[in-house]
Amino acid sequence: MDTFSVYVPKLLSKKEQFLSGRRSCKGCGKAAAARIASKALAPTAIAPDQVSESVTGSVLPGRNFAHDTIATDALIENLLDTVEKVNEEAARASQTRHKAVEKAVIGFNRRILEDDFTALTRALKKDQSALYLCFDNEAYIDEMLREAIPKPFILKEDVHPYGEKEVARVIQEKHMPPVVKKSEFDYIATSCPSHPFDLIEKIKKGIAAAGNAFILILTPCPTGWMFPNGQTMRMGKLAVATGYFPLYEIEEGTITITQKVSKREPVQTFLAQQKRFFTLPQQLMPVIQKEIDTFNEELEKAGKLHEIFK
Amino acid sequence: MKKDDIISFGSTIPIATRFDTNEDWRFERPVWNQEKCIQCGVCFLSCPDGAIHENDEGYYEADLQYCKGCGVCIQQCWTGCITLEPTVERPPWLIK
Ligand code: SF4
Ligand code: SF4
Ligand code: SF4
Numbered sequence: 029m030d031t032f033s034v035y036v037p038k039l040l041s042k043k044e045q046f047l048s049g050r051r052s053c054k055g056c057g058k059a060a061a062a063r064i065a066s067k068a069l070a071p072t073a074i075a076p077d078q079v080s081e082s083v084t085g086s087v088l089p090g091r092n093f094a095h096d097t098i099a100t101d102a103l104i105e106n107l108l109d110t111v112e113k114v115n116e117e118a119a120r121a122s123q124t125r126h127k128a129v130e131k132a133v134i135g136f137n138r139r140i141l142e143d144d145f146t147a148l149t150r151a152l153k154k155d156q157s158a159l160y161l162c163f164d165n166e167a168y169i170d171e172m173l174r175e176a177i178p179k180p181f182i183l184k185e186d187v188h189p190y191g192e193k194e195v196a197r198v199i200q201e202k203h204m205p206p207v208v209k210k211s212e213f214d215y216i217a218t219s220c221p222s223h224p225f226d227l228i229e230k231i232k233k234g235i236a237a238a239g240n241a242f243i244l245i246l247t248p249c250p251t252g253w254m255f256p257n258g259q260t261m262r263m264g265k266l267a268v269a270t271g272y273f274p275l276y277e278i279e280e281g282t283i284t285i286t287q288k289v290s291k292r293e294p295v296q297t298f299l300a301q302q303k304r305f306f307t308l309p310q311q312l313m314p315v316i317q318k319e320i321d322t323f324n325e326e327l328e329k330a331g332k333l334h335e336i337f338k
Numbered sequence: 339m340k341k342d343d344i345i346s347f348g349s350t351i352p353i354a355t356r357f358d359t360n361e362d363w364r365f366e367r368p369v370w371n372q373e374k375c376i377q378c379g380v381c382f383l384s385c386p387d388g389a390i391h392e393n394d395e396g397y398y399e400a401d402l403q404y405c406k407g408c409g410v411c412i413q414q415c416w417t418g419c420i421t422l423e424p425t426v427e428r429p430p431w432l433i434k
Binding site: 037038040042044046048049052054055056057059060063064067221224250256257258259260261262 | 360364377379380383384386387388389401406407408410412413414
């Protein structure tokens with residue numbers, strides 16, 4: 029955050045789109061990201077993500093999301109179907125080509141992409157263009173950590189424990205889900221709620237983009253990552269400062285790093301703050317550091333999309 | 339890793355809560371020192387629960403019905419004018 033942005037919050041809408049009284053954990057980074065996003069998009073429809081809907085979707089009695097939740101029980105695809113139907117009806121009612129929803133904004137957990145590989149590809153085939161906000165609270169890393177613990181000798185080892193190759197793969201996929209690398213988007217970016225103005229700017233660009241846009245948002249999660257709940261924003265800043273999650277954007281195939289880090293801190297400082305990594309074998313640390321260094325160097329050198337997303 | 343560290347995980351979510359307020363989520367409440375505040379609104383933007391609102395004089399304050407006492411606003415404030423004031427006693431098994 030530079031000094032000029034200090035007073036920017038004053039310019040944002042005072043009207044709360046994302047109402048208080050939800051049951052998400054104290055200091056939830058995902059709730060913070062969704063709230064900042066709702067500020068950036070003021071009159072646009074936003075749908076809650078389905079996976080943690082049971083947590084963030086349930087609110088105190090008499091309170092509900094300020095925006096209609098269109099179809100929360102269905103996946104991304106059904107949401108787009110609904111948007112198309114709404115548009116058709118609006119066009120029929122007004123006898124013009126008026127669109128009720130110009131661009132759909134869909135927020136979902138990254139877990140959906142890990143569980144349902146074709147969810148995004150199916151959605152991209154539709155006519156309706158959308159801005160996809162992918163909240164990444166790294167729920168899938170839990171599985172990796174569980175596998176990294178050696179099994180007691182009585183138990184039969186039917187799963188291969190996570191080793192250097194698997195960890196390297198996780199870090200390589202961290203910066204962008206593989207399905208996004210293979211698809212065509214007009215605008216791709218990564219962001220984090222610890223840099224709120226960066227996030228707001230990127231969402232506005234995503235809305236303005238002609239076709240589909242995708243923003244990957246790292247949302248620190250105090251419960252899952254096991255750190256004190258006041259440190260949410262600090263954790264996001266550390267992830268950026270260590271190069272674990274570099275903030276960049278790809279506009280029309282040109283890569284720009286939006287948050288330049290002059291000297292990367294060792295990734296150990298970031299991982300050591302989180303108690304979820306206490307089972308991670310220490311010999312894997314150089315592997316993680318090496319992968320992060322490689323990606324950051326590639327990112328700094330690359331000017332075009334195809335140079336990093338092979 | 340200390341034994342205390344492992345137990346402290348439990349402090350994030352209460353085991354049972356009331357459904358008309360978020361009061362029982364918190365052990366501390368944020369208190370604003372208006373002399374130091376520059377009215378920038380960074381705390382307002384960073385609150386994950388949308389519990390901070392602007393009052394008539396342009397200063398910010400927390401809606402104590404919805405504040406969960408997480409401390410994110412305290413970390414984010416530039417001038418350090420927000421402090422945490424204990425409201426209820428923390429149970430001994432929940433370490434900060
Ligand atoms: S588990 Fe993590 S992402 Fe889910 S509500 Fe709690 S802090 Fe937020
Ligand atoms: S302590 Fe947390 S919930 Fe309460 S006002 Fe500050 S940021 Fe919001
Ligand atoms: S961040 Fe601090 S200085 Fe800025 S408005 Fe909030 S309390 Fe005042």
